[in-house]
Amino acid sequence: MRIGLLGTGPWARTVHAPALSGHGDLRFTGVxxxxxDAAKDLAERHGVRAYDDVDTLLADVDAVAVALPPQVQADLAVRAARAGCHLLLDKPLAATVPQGRAVVEAVREAGVASVVFFTTRFQPGPAAWIREQAGREGWFTARAQWLGAVFTGDSPFAASPWRREKGALWDVGPHALSVLLPVLGDVRGVAAAAHGPGDTVHVVLDHAGGASSTLTLSLTAPPAAAEVAVELRGEAGVAVLPESPEGAVPAFGRAADALLAAARAGLPHPCDAAFGLRVTEILAAAERLLSRGTD
Incomplete structure (x- = not known):
């Protein structure tokens, strides 16, 4: 499968491009x-073509990987799907629900495959844990903490305009939801949402399975306090999400594997654009509650 890369930022340089160029079943075609200038530099680094025109790239490939801000990603994903390209997208799928719906509709109409890269879902240990907990009944409550130091440490993502605008809710909130939804079921409602220090938010969710969950999300945690933790409590006792020793590059390679499999089989992946849309809808609902609290 010939695949192109849309985007040249830190995530594209450190994750997408290395994973695509090292993948045995993909032909990394261009950027x-x-x-x-950034596209030319990244393309030269991986021995592929730099494209000045995005439509020319779409005509030359079978699939695209996207490493762009959500509002830009959504528009280009629609364009790529209509050009017949399978989509390897990043989270969040879109910056608004209408944008996300447009992506899902374009994927459906074009009959292309889609996978949204939620890192945890493509790491072996955490993915196996999620499947195991999803097979158990009687969950009572869950607690998810995604505390990052993007804005307080030396992260290359600190200057990202969309992260500055949308904050932790939209950046790390999708990761938390990608773990909780397959275990506890869909969200029936966002019960509460409140601001904390910096961009920190606290969200309470009511799940279709009968459990409730609380999310604490931040990109402004002190570096010494940064962590990812998910804890489930129920009839089976207490279950804690295991840490993964590997980085994002191998996980992204598995996301590419998932896209290949979905394209070949013609079957949707659990982390497809439709799932990405559902995550976007929940984030938007939480955002509305947060906005009311500041009126």
Whole structure:
């Protein structure tokens, strides 16, 4: 499968491009970016073509991987799907629910495969844990903490305009939801949402399975306090999400494997664009509650 990369930022340079160029079943074909000089540099580093025109790249490939801000990703994903390209997307799927719906509709109409890269879902240990807990009944409550130090440490993502605007809810909130939804069921409602220090938010969810969950999300945690933790409590006792020793590159390679499998079989992946849309809907509902609290 010939695949192109849309985007040239830190995530594209450190994760997408290395994973695509090292993948045995993909032919990394080229790079397009909003900054032509950056696209040329990244393409040269991996021995592929830099494209000045995105439509030319779409015509030359079977699939695209997207490493762009959500509002840009959504528009280009629609364009790529209509060009017949399978989609390997990043979270969040879109910046608004209408944008997300447009992506899902374009995927459906074009009959292309889609996978949204929720890192935890493509790491072997955490993925196996999620499957195991999803097979158990009687969960009572869950607690998810995704505390990052993006804005307080030396992260290359600190200057990201969309992260500055949307904050932890939209950046790490999708990760938390990607773990909780397959275990506890869909969200029937966002019961509460409140602001904390910096961009920190606290969200309470009511799940279709009868359990409730609380999310604490931040990109402004002190570096010494940064952590990812998910704890489930119920009839089976207490279950804690295991840490993964590997980084994002191998996980992204598995997401590419999932896209290949979905394209070949013609069957949707659990982390497809429709799942990405559902995550977007829940984030938007939480955002509305947060906005009311500041009126």
């Amino acid at each position: 397009w970016g909003r900054r032509p």
